[in-house]
Amino acid sequence: MTVAQSPEQSASGLQINWQRLALWIGVLAMVLFCLAPALWQLLTSFKVNEAITAIPNVYFPSPSQLTLDHYLSLGWIFWRYIANSAIVSLLSTVVCLATGAPAAYALARLRIPGERIILVCVLIVSLFPYVLLFLGLLEVVRLFGLGNNYLALIVPYTGINLPLTILVLRSFFQKLPQDLEDSAKVDGYTTAQMLWQIVLPLTIPALVTTGILTFIFAWNEFIFALTFITRDTMKTIPVAVAQIGGASIYEVPYGPIAAATVLGTLPLILLVLCFQRRIVQGITAGAVKG
Amino acid sequence: MSTLQLKSLRKQFAPDVIPVKDVNLTVEDGEFLTLLGPSGCGKSTLLRLIAGLEQPTAGEVRLGDQNLNRVAPGDRNMAMVFQSYALYPHMTVAENIATALKLRDVPKAEIQQRVGSVSEKLAITHLRDRKPSKLSGGQRQRVALARALVREPAVFLLDEPLSNLDALLREQVREDLKQLFEEQQKPVVYVTHDQTEAMTLSSKVAVLLDGVVQQLAEPSLIYTQPANRFVASFVGSPQMNLLTLKCEGDRAQLGPVGLPLPTGIGSPSTVIFGLRPEAIRLAQAGDSLKIPGQVFLVENFGREQLLSVRVENSDLKLRALIPPDQHWERDRLELTWTPEQSHWFDPQNEQRLETSSAAQPAHSSL
Numbered sequence A: 001m002t003v004a005q006s007p008e009q010s011a012s013g014l015q016i017n018w019q020r021l022a023l024w025i026g027v028l029a030m031v032l033f034c035l036a037p038a039l040w041q042l043l044t045s046f047k048v049n050e051a052i053t054a055i056p057n058v059y060f061p062s063p064s065q066l067t068l069d070h071y072l073s074l075g076w077i078f079w080r081y082i083a084n085s086a087i088v089s090l091l092s093t094v095v096c097l098a099t100g101a102p103a104a105y106a107l108a109r110l111r112i113p114g115e116r117i118i119l120v121c122v123l124i125v126s127l128f129p130y131v132l133l134f135l136g137l138l139e140v141v142r143l144f145g146l147g148n149n150y151l152a153l154i155v156p157y158t159g160i161n162l163p164l165t166i167l168v169l170r171s172f173f174q175k176l177p178q179d180l181e182d183s184a185k186v187d188g189y190t191t192a193q194m195l196w197q198i199v200l201p202l203t204i205p206a207l208v209t210t211g212i213l214t215f216i217f218a219w220n221e222f223i224f225a226l227t228f229i230t231r232d233t234m235k236t237i238p239v240a241v242a243q244i245g246g247a248s249i250y251e252v253p254y255g256p257i258a259a260a261t262v263l264g265t266l267p268l269i270l271l272v273l274c275f276q277r278r279i280v281q282g283i284t285a286g287a288v289k290g
Numbered sequence B: 001m002s003t004l005q006l007k008s009l010r011k012q013f014a015p016d017v018i019p020v021k022d023v024n025l026t027v028e029d030g031e032f033l034t035l036l037g038p039s040g041c042g043k044s045t046l047l048r049l050i051a052g053l054e055q056p057t058a059g060e061v062r063l064g065d066q067n068l069n070r071v072a073p074g075d076r077n078m079a080m081v082f083q084s085y086a087l088y089p090h091m092t093v094a095e096n097i098a099t100a101l102k103l104r105d106v107p108k109a110e111i112q113q114r115v116g117s118v119s120e121k122l123a124i125t126h127l128r129d130r131k132p133s134k135l136s137g138g139q140r141q142r143v144a145l146a147r148a149l150v151r152e153p154a155v156f157l158l159d160e161p162l163s164n165l166d167a168l169l170r171e172q173v174r175e176d177l178k179q180l181f182e183e184q185q186k187p188v189v190y191v192t193h194d195q196t197e198a199m200t201l202s203s204k205v206a207v208l209l210d211g212v213v214q215q216l217a218e219p220s221l222i223y224t225q226p227a228n229r230f231v232a233s234f235v236g237s238p239q240m241n242l243l244t245l246k247c248e249g250d251r252a253q254l255g256p257v258g259l260p261l262p263t264g265i266g267s268p269s270t271v272i273f274g275l276r277p278e279a280i281r282l283a284q285a286g287d288s289l290k291i292p293g294q295v296f297l298v299e300n301f302g303r304e305q306l307l308s309v310r311v312e313n314s315d316l317k318l319r320a321l322i323p324p325d326q327h328w329e330r331d332r333l334e335l336t337w338t339p340e341q342s343h344w345f346d347p348q349n350e351q352r353l354e355t356s357s358a359a360q361p362a363h364s365s366l
């Protein structure tokens, strides 16, 4: 029975190749399916107006049909929009992590009476469709005179993302071995040092993951940004892109919109690519028995 | 010079969860105390109380003449090796070992020197720059040990440090541990549920059950004079035979044979009789005590055979360790032992019945 049966083996080798081929075809189809709209947008942003509106569609523009005009037409003000989005998103993310992480740690480690109730509340908050909060928030913004102020966006963005941040980080902290913290205490770390030098470095993957989610949400959010901010120089990218208008109301400026979309998405793509390795990596490996 | 002392130590987590109840222990310099007990008996909790990771509900932990109850874990000058090793995953091996010294503002040169010599002693110098995730289980265990040794603390605490190693490695590390801690001449408290470790390593063993010290004695005494039925059954492998026997006058009835009760225990109506399997041998012509029985199970350990024997005319069972080269009949054999090797326990409180021939009480409170 244990004699090697070479013909069968080579056959199975062939089969594996087929499987791999099928796999790659599947992967390619999937990627194409998901990214096609983005690719179309990218192509559109480089095509001259005639090529954009041409019928039949121009899928592969010739060199003479390519142009950078759409990008140039956006003007310097567009950098301002990007900066606005960056400020709002970055601050929301930082505040969200800075308040969510300690809360999550406390919920994971301390035996707080009524812990379950707190968790249920957190969960319920995260279930609200946030758009429904919008009218109430408008009143609040008016009351505090926060219109046309970054705070009008930063505070709600932080609040909306806090529940998820807390829940995700809490389950992460629960998986972090308690022995590590005890060991640190015996070694002589004070509580603050322990949190900063032992717990925080191990928490970075979870912080990055939840942070990126918050950042993406804040970067793409539209309704709040549209209503709470009216001054042109303070607009964020989604609003700015939506408000790009043509020379007349009958003309839709596909080119500039596509260019603005591409520019507005690039920072997100760069961000995710940068931190991708951090997200995937499991940094706690090796702390305890393998 | 330091003496670790536990005084009436108690820890209560919830009304019905009391893993440590009134524990009194003293560990001197150079003493190796092992806390031995089944899973969940409160060994780790006791160790954590000593380390200061838990606050006692009542009682004191003392080091020398200082009460440690209000002293933070980091200021107790104790080093602890955790069952899971708890190495900091984001630091290299060298950083892991050095971190406690850095926190205590030891000069850089001295840190280097101490880390170097400990690493050499434990043969982990070549691993200095690796992260814990790139180490094998045994290597991690040695790094965890190095982290404790490098501190030259007043007390060493070890929580089942060998339980994650395979059997062969465990034996080897056990020897190393013994040597290492003999050199240190500091109080060592070692937690284990493995009796071989307890027997071979320690100078004193505390057998724990339900948060109470059942017996505190040298390993040999624990084995030869167990203080009660639990200790008798927990220590020793294969397990001691423990039979509840009816008594008539000065004899306990084991199947067809009346065993003479030892002098000094009076004449109870029933008694628990204990006998280690290794104390039993096959009866020969000249033996006065002969217990006839039938073998119903044979387990072969290579070095010897473990026979399970049903005593004739009864449903009592005895297990006996017999050398493999001896001959016996499955259907009927006769067993014997020297009466001094038998143990007697009170059936009510399960304490050892002191026979007047025994020189010394077994559960002296050391």
Ligand SMILES: Nc1ncnc2c1ncn2[C@@H]1O[C@H](COP(=O)(O)OP(=O)(O)OP(=O)(O)O)[C@@H](O)[C@H]1O
Pocket: B013, B014, B017, B018, B019, B037, B038, B039, B040, B041, B042, B043, B044, B045, B046, B193
């Ligand atoms: N923080 C805690 N809160 C409540 N109960 C606890 C806590 N820590 C331990 N216990 C309980 O105390 C008892 C003893 O636990 P402990 O960890 O000391 O056992 P152990 O002897 O070390 O067992 P093992 O050999 O399995 O490690 C257990 O029943 C456990 O459930």
Ligand SMILES: [Mg+2]
Pocket: B043, B044, B045, B159
């Ligand atoms: Mg334990």
